[in-house]
Amino acid sequence: MILIREATFDDVDEIIDLFMSTVKAVNKRDYSPEQIAVWASTKDRNTWGKKIESQHFYVANIDDQIVGFSSIDDTGYLDFMYVHKDFQGCGIAKALLEEVEFKARRLQLTRIHSSVSITAQPFFRSRGFETYDQEHKELKGIAFTNALMEKVLQ
Secondary structure, eight states, X not given: OOEEEEOOGGGHHHHHHHHHHHHHHTGGGTXXXXXXXXXXXXXXXXXXXXXXXXXXXXEEEXXXXXXXXXXXXXXXXXXXXXXXXXXXXXXXXXXXXXXXXXXXXXXXXXXXXXXXXXXXXXXXXXXXXXXXXXXXXXXXXXXXXXXXXXXXXX
């Protein structure tokens, strides 16, 4: 059974481990080794802690293990959606997105928007998100292109 709860700073190390292993294992099919190395290097505990404090940040647990996490800010920006490499296709991202959408509606937001990786775009499209633009950015000198996607809340 998947339990969704708010993240705390005590979750930071497990979130970082999940993030790094997921990027290295799941996203490697769509990104170069250089891109993966830069992307998976974001492991500063304080940076992650600030995200947990400043956003509505949720973790998915199965048997006391964090198997996914997601976050949304007060503007409707969905910042994170990651599922453990060993739990892909188990409904975790769907459960996290439902929690994020529930929070967005409580905040009286009319849409959720995100910068979405190549790997995650099919999932977001399947959940009603549409691409409205492309985002080109650099991280430590390495180029990335994400789809800017949004979902209008009914």
